[in-house]
Amino acid sequence: MPRGRPGAPRSVTIADVAREAGVSRATASRAVNDSDLVTAETKRAVHEAIERTGFVVNARGRALATGRAETVGVLVTEPLDELFDDPTYGRVLRGVAEGLTGSGFLPVIIQASSESERALALRSFGRRSVDAVVHLTPYRGSDLLESLAGTGLPVVLCGQLDDSPYDGIFSTVYSDDVHGARLAAERVLADGRERVAVVLGPADNPATVDRRRGYAEVLGSRLDEARVVHTGWDTAAGLAATARLLKSHPDIDAVLAGSDRIAVGSLAALHAAGRQVPEDVAVVGFDGHAIAATSTPPLTTVAQPLVEEGHVAARLALDMIGGAAPRTEVLEMSLVSRVSA
Amino acid sequence: MPRGRPGAPRSVTIADVAREAGVSRATASRAVNDSDLVTAETKRAVHEAIERTGFVVNARGRALATGRAETVGVLVTEPLDELFDDPTYGRVLRGVAEGLTGSGFLPVIIQASSESERALALRSFGRRSVDAVVHLTPYRGSDLLESLAGTGLPVVLCGQLDDSPYDGIFSTVYSDDVHGARLAAERVLADGRERVAVVLGPADNPATVDRRRGYAEVLGSRLDEARVVHTGWDTAAGLAATARLLKSHPDIDAVLAGSDRIAVGSLAALHAAGRQVPEDVAVVGFDGHAIAATSTPPLTTVAQPLVEEGHVAARLALDMIGGAAPRTEVLEMSLVSRVSA
DNA sequence: CTGTTAGCGCCTTCAA
DNA sequence: TTGAAGGCGCTAACAG
Numbered sequence: 001m002p003r004g005r006p007g008a009p010r011s012v013t014i015a016d017v018a019r020e021a022g023v024s025r026a027t028a029s030r031a032v033n034d035s036d037l038v039t040a041e042t043k044r045a046v047h048e049a050i051e052r053t054g055f056v057v058n059a060r061g062r063a064l065a066t067g068r069a070e071t072v073g074v075l076v077t078e079p080l081d082e083l084f085d086d087p088t089y090g091r092v093l094r095g096v097a098e099g100l101t102g103s104g105f106l107p108v109i110i111q112a113s114s115e116s117e118r119a120l121a122l123r124s125f126g127r128r129s130v131d132a133v134v135h136l137t138p139y140r141g142s143d144l145l146e147s148l149a150g151t152g153l154p155v156v157l158c159g160q161l162d163d164s165p166y167d168g169i170f171s172t173v174y175s176d177d178v179h180g181a182r183l184a185a186e187r188v189l190a191d192g193r194e195r196v197a198v199v200l201g202p203a204d205n206p207a208t209v210d211r212r213r214g215y216a217e218v219l220g221s222r223l224d225e226a227r228v229v230h231t232g233w234d235t236a237a238g239l240a241a242t243a244r245l246l247k248s249h250p251d252i253d254a255v256l257a258g259s260d261r262i263a264v265g266s267l268a269a270l271h272a273a274g275r276q277v278p279e280d281v282a283v284v285g286f287d288g289h290a291i292a293a294t295s296t297p298p299l300t301t302v303a304q305p306l307v308e309e310g311h312v313a314a315r316l317a318l319d320m321i322g323g324a325a326p327r328t329e330v331l332e333m334s335l336v337s338r339v340s341a
Numbered sequence: 342m343p344r345g346r347p348g349a350p351r352s353v354t355i356a357d358v359a360r361e362a363g364v365s366r367a368t369a370s371r372a373v374n375d376s377d378l379v380t381a382e383t384k385r386a387v388h389e390a391i392e393r394t395g396f397v398v399n400a401r402g403r404a405l406a407t408g409r410a411e412t413v414g415v416l417v418t419e420p421l422d423e424l425f426d427d428p429t430y431g432r433v434l435r436g437v438a439e440g441l442t443g444s445g446f447l448p449v450i451i452q453a454s455s456e457s458e459r460a461l462a463l464r465s466f467g468r469r470s471v472d473a474v475v476h477l478t479p480y481r482g483s484d485l486l487e488s489l490a491g492t493g494l495p496v497v498l499c500g501q502l503d504d505s506p507y508d509g510i511f512s513t514v515y516s517d518d519v520h521g522a523r524l525a526a527e528r529v530l531a532d533g534r535e536r537v538a539v540v541l542g543p544a545d546n547p548a549t550v551d552r553r554r555g556y557a558e559v560l561g562s563r564l565d566e567a568r569v570v571h572t573g574w575d576t577a578a579g580l581a582a583t584a585r586l587l588k589s590h591p592d593i594d595a596v597l598a599g600s601d602r603i604a605v606g607s608l609a610a611l612h613a614a615g616r617q618v619p620e621d622v623a624v625v626g627f628d629g630h631a632i633a634a635t636s637t638p639p640l641t642t643v644a645q646p647l648v649e650e651g652h653v654a655a656r657l658a659l660d661m662i663g664g665a666a667p668r669t670e671v672l673e674m675s676l677v678s679r680v681s682a
Numbered sequence: 683c684t685g686t687t688a689g690c691g692c693c694t695t696c697a698a
Numbered sequence: 699t700t701g702a703a704g705g706c707g708c709t710a711a712c713a714g
Contacts, residue, residue, distance in 0.1 A: 011469075011493075013707055024685045029709055037683060059468035060404040061707030064690045069401065071470070073449075079435075094420075097452060106465050108414075109450035111438060124447050127400035128352075129412070152352075354691055365701045370693055378699060402691030405706050686713080691706105698701080 012055045021049035032057060072096075072105050072317050073130035075121060077137045077144070079113035087289055088306060089136055092158055095310015096134055103318055105131065118144055126151045132317040134158065135170075145170075154320030156313045162206050164328070171316040171326040173309055177207050180302040180333030181214025184256050184284040187300065187341055189218060193254035193282055197227040199241050199266060200258035208258060211286065215256055227252060231262065238265025246273050253281055254341070260285040260292040263299055267340070282341035298338035305331050353396045362390035373398060413437075413446050413658050414471035416462060418478045418485070420454040428630055429647060430477055433499055436651015437475055444659055446472065459485055467492045473658040475499065476511075486511075495661030497654045503547050505669070512657040512667040514650055518548050521643040521674030522555025525597050525625040528641065528682055530559060534595035534623055538568040540582050540607060541599035549599060552627065556597055568593060572603065579606025587614050594622055595682070601626040601633040604640055608681070623682035639679035646672050 018028040023042060030038045031046035038046075049055075063069045074096055076089065097107050108130065112121040125133060125148070132154040138145060138161060148155050149169050157166070160174040188196055198215055201208045208230070216223055227249055231241040238257060242265060245252065255270070257263035263285030267277060275281050277297055285292050288303025312329050320326060359369035364383060371379045372387035379387075390396075404410045415437055417430065438448050449471065453462040466474060466489070473495040479486060479502060489496050490510050498507070501515040529537055539556055542549045549571070557564055568590055572582035579598060583606060586593065596611075598604035604626030608618060616622050618638055626633050629644025653670050661667060 011707095014709095015707080025707095026686080026709075027684055029707095030684090033709085039683065042683080056467045058707055059465065059470040060401065060408075060410065061690095062468075062709075063401040064405045064692090065707075065709040067401075067690070069470075079431075090420075093452065097458065101457060101461070106461055106470075107452070109452065111434065111448070111450065116442060117438060120442070120447055124400065126397045127403075129400040129410075129447075352691095355693095356691080366692080367694075367702080368700060371700090374693085380699065383699080399691055402706095403693075405690085405708085406692040406694080408706070684714085686711105688709105688711085690709085693706090694704090696701105696703085698699105 011058070012053045013058070014055065016053050017046060017049045017055045020053055021046045068321075069129055069131050070105050071130045072100060072107050072314070073121075073125060073133045074107050074109045075112055075133055075135045075137075076109060077112050077118070077135075077139070079111075088287070088304075091306035092136055092310040092313070095307035095312075096314045097310070098307070099311040099314025100318070103314075105318065105321075107134075107314075118142075122147050122151070125153055128153075131321050132156070134313045134317055154317060154326075156316045156320070158309060158313050160206055160210070162209075167328070168326060171320060172328040173312045173316060173331065175304045175309060175331045175333050177210035177333070178214040178217070180286065180304070181211040181256075182218050183333060183335040184286065184302050185215045185218035187284060187335060187337075188254040188256065188282050189222075191254075191278075191282055191341065194222070195224075195227070195249070195252045196222065196254040196256060197242075197245050197249065197252040198223070198229070198256045198258075199238055199245065199262050200228065200230050201233045201262065203230040211258055233259050233261060235261045235265040235268075238262030239269045240265070242266040242269035243272070246270070246275075255281060255283045257283065257285050260287040260289045260299060260301055262286075263301065263340075264291055264295050267295055267297075267299070277340050284335075284341045288336055292336070293338070295340075297340050300338045300341040301336050302333050303336045304333055352399070353394045354399070354402075355396065357394050358387060358390045358396045361394055362387045409662075410470060410472050411446050412471045413441060413448050413655070414462075414466060414474045415448050415450045416453055416474055416476045416478075417450060418453050418459070418476075418480070420452075429628070429645075432647035433477055433651040433654070436648035436653075437655045438651070439648070440652040440655025441659070444655075446659065446662075448475075448655075453485075459483075463488050463492070466494055469494075472662050473497070475654045475658055495658060495667075497657045497661070499650060499654050501547055501551070503550075508669070509667060512661060513669040514653045514657060514672065516645045516647075516650060516672045516674050518551035518674070519555040519558070521627065521645070522552040522597075523559050524674060524676040525627065525643050526556045526559035528625060528676060528678075529595040529597065529623050530563075532595075532619075532623055532682065535563070536565075536568070536590070536593045537563065537595040537597060538583075538586050538590065538593040539564070539570070539597045539599075540579055540586065540603050541569065541571050542574045542603065544571040552599055574600050574602060576602045576606040576609070579603030580610045581606070583607040583610035584613070587611070587616075596622060596624045598624065598626050601628040601630045601640060601642055603627075604642065604681075605632055605636050608636055608638075608640070618681050625682045629677055633677070634679070636681075638681050641679045641682040642677050643674050644677045645674055 014028050018025040028046050031043045100107050110121045112118040134156045136158050138157045155170045157170050157172045229241050231237040255266045285299040285301035292299035292301040355369050359366040372384045451462045453459040475497045477499050479498045496511045498511050498513045570582050572578040596607045626640045626642035633640035633642040
């Protein structure tokens, strides 16, 4: 007969409340859950008993009885401390939290940047400590996704994978990079730019691939491969890459950047090279981060609906918990016009 | 008779394993938990049955039976997007995760930056969805701490409060700011600096108060109040404040900064004003962040043992879960000598 | 509308 | 060393 841990005073259970209110445990439970099978008067009596006893439902007991933990795990595989200069995940996270409010489900963030942390998280998921998993930072090539599928839990992926090997298994939400890139390219084209340079993030990144495709679709033959470069996602990388580009192709009149941080680097490189933005060279960023609004000059950029992505992820998770089949939602990007293009 | 949710196939329980292995549920349970009341042979049989059936313990059932969720909630009241701006929390978080490995407890991060999120988190804690709470960002003046105390859960505070109203209720771990500040002041003093300026963070911050006290203790009458200013924690604030200081007191020969980011701002202001660091002016930062190592020149700084703080927090939490009384641990800061002082 | 009854899945005491 | 039995705290089917 397990007695909680020794020393820990037995806490108030619904049986205590029932006794105190002079009703059965079932009725007390119904009152707690505000069922409308209970008289207003009985409810009042139970609530008074709750007041008097200081009762709080025990999540463990409820979870076992209902088969639900009322919890959504948010899996973050990037190390949180390395993530500090990329606001992307913070925004999506906020969206997930917002999307879950009112549902009775609590988002719990699970950091899983090391192999051992991943194993721990997986084990915990397998044991059904959460009702669904929102994976904020999915990537292929590990067996993490495979293991997640193995848990049988509802899983939502935030972000696009190369192809879609998990259609029908996971739900997915992502922003349409191809479309966003088209918007950027169309803008500089409409502006009469002729010699467009492209400074992208790492070549093996799916977002990079899609953005490049979007640019190419709109620019067509105007896109000279020699003016397309890949670099890191950050400002320093953008600066260096753009500076090099300006050496080899001094005549460029537009830069399509693969991220806002890259774009800010481009701005700096152009400034250093004595080019005026947007008079001599137009610059269009990608992401819609805060830094795009405060750069000099303020950056025209393709905004990803990150918070909305979180909202949708939450909805997908709730739907799957409710028994819905997995599905994929693609969100539209939008062009935010500022000064730089 | 509750049947889980409709549609959800009944999962494998320990009863299935027991049947499959031809033992009782009790024995199967013991084998699962590697009790040494079980023959090696029986264990093997059970594990084979587990293999065959694909059994995974259900956390909900176990939690109800043992009275433990095997989970430590890590409460973050700062908005997470800011968490990404300041590596401090990320480091402590890592420490907590490391400190918990091997304990069987999983850290789950709960974001509670809005009032409603706080309410949700508190409700969840009250329901015993976690076994302990590590509060990463405690501050006075809200009723959050009061409510946390009300849950009766073991709570660990990371960071020092103004006074100690929760001695004997919460455990606390923090780094000794007064001592750290003394180290910084002693350094510039030993260096023969005479006109020391102090650029602190917000005046109402407890860390600020303590750091100021530490500087004052060492500097004594050498600390001219007119050369002490308060500003924000970030680089831009540090730059502006230092620039102003250089206007009113052009003769300063040392800057004690309240954070590394402030110090980096000071470095920029000094550079802009044509001062050499450390020849003309010494600069000492505070925090020991990565930016201190990569600044120009590299920053001498007071390093907080953030990861260790996390380790200790985890230990305190585990101890309290085990029934230990709350206690407070104070960690020593250390001076990291680089070029700037 | 309320009470009775029977578990959810697991662990643990007790007796063998 | 193993099994039988009971209970952790709650909810839900069923009968009244």
